[in-house]
Amino acid sequence: MIRISQLGLGIALGLLSLNIQAAGNPELGKAKAMYCATCHGAAGERKLPLWQGGESALADLSANKIVSALKAYRSGQRFHPMMQFFVMPMTEQDMADIAAYYGSVGIGPSLYERLGGKDAINAVVRDLLGNGMADARLKPRLSRLDGARCERQLTDLLCQATGGPCKYTGRDMKTAHAGAHVTEVEWQAFAENLVKTFDRFNVPERERADLMQLIGPMKADIVGH
Numbered sequence: 558m559i560r561i562s563q564l565g566l567g568i569a570l571g572l573l574s575l576n577i578q579a580a581g582n583p584e585l586g587k588a589k590a591m592y593c594a595t596c597h598g599a600a601g602e603r604k605l606p607l608w609q610g611g612e613s614a615l616a617d618l619s620a621n622k623i624v625s626a627l628k629a630y631r632s633g634q635r636f637h638p639m640m641q642f643f644v645m646p647m648t649e650q651d652m653a654d655i656a657a658y659y660g661s662v663g664i665g666p667s668l669y670e671r672l673g674g675k676d677a678i679n680a681v682v683r684d685l686l687g688n689g690m691a692d693a694r695l696k697p698r699l700s701r702l703d704g705a706r707c708e709r710q711l712t713d714l715l716c717q718a719t720g721g722p723c724k725y726t727g728r729d730m731k732t733a734h735a736g737a738h739v740t741e742v743e744w745q746a747f748a749e750n751l752v753k754t755f756d757r758f759n760v761p762e763r764e765r766a767d768l769m770q771l772i773g774p775m776k777a778d779i780v781g782h
């Protein structure tokens with residue numbers, strides 16, 4: 558479990574392959590997903606007892622995960638008679654559209670709300686900074702910063718970025734890290750600590766993926782300046 562999420566994280570943070578995938582159209586996807594509803598529920602909400610652990614519903618999976626599952630059925634890497642039958646006629650664009658649809662039906666509550674609001678975000682940030690202080694790769698740098706201020710700013714940043722009612726008043730990522738020479742090793746350490754924090758708070762897969770889509774692109778402004 559942890560290995561899989563770390564792998565996902567590495568991909569999201571490193572290559573941002575999330576953006577390379579063919580863009581899906583949720584409107585078209587809705588029509589194409591019509592016959593999936595019988596088993597998976599109209600909004601992908603139904604959990605099938607057959608699945609690993611019986612816990613996942615399509616609505617809980619990231620678009621990437623849905624596309625790779627469909628590809629795995631098509632290539633025969635993963636086998637289930639029903640799914641094999643359904644993926645056979647699909648093009649890559651069909652898969653992307655369907656995944657985009659299941660991604661969009663979840664759009665009721667913002668990521669901020671799904672994470673549990675500002676207190677929850679603050680708790681996550683505090684845990685993450687705590688992990689960092691216990692990590693020899695990050696401690697030297699973190700211990701030079703004002704911990705309380707750091708916690709407040711990071712909380713505001715994430716609160717705002719996830720659609721919450723906060724205002725981040727700190728400097729933009731590029732300016733804030735100019736001349737800091739943040740290394741790949743430190744970023745990797747940060748990514749690993751983030752996974753630990755996600756695990757500790759049982760952050761669901763979809764929220765992890767959504768957070769990574771926000772945090773991943775910041776790497777370019779943070780590392781190596």
Ligand code: HEC
Nearest residue numbers: 592593595596607608613623626627636637639640643655
């Ligand atoms: C007749 C019932 C049925 C229909 C219709 C159906 N599925 Fe499935 N689907 C299943 C079952 C059963 C599984 C679990 C198979 C397994 O264990 O690998 C599954 C698994 C999946 C998975 C993998 C989920 C995971 O947790 O990894 C995806 C993605 C998926 N289906 C998408 C679709 C899409 C998209 C459609 C419509 C084009 C569709 N399914 C139509 C029964 C169905």
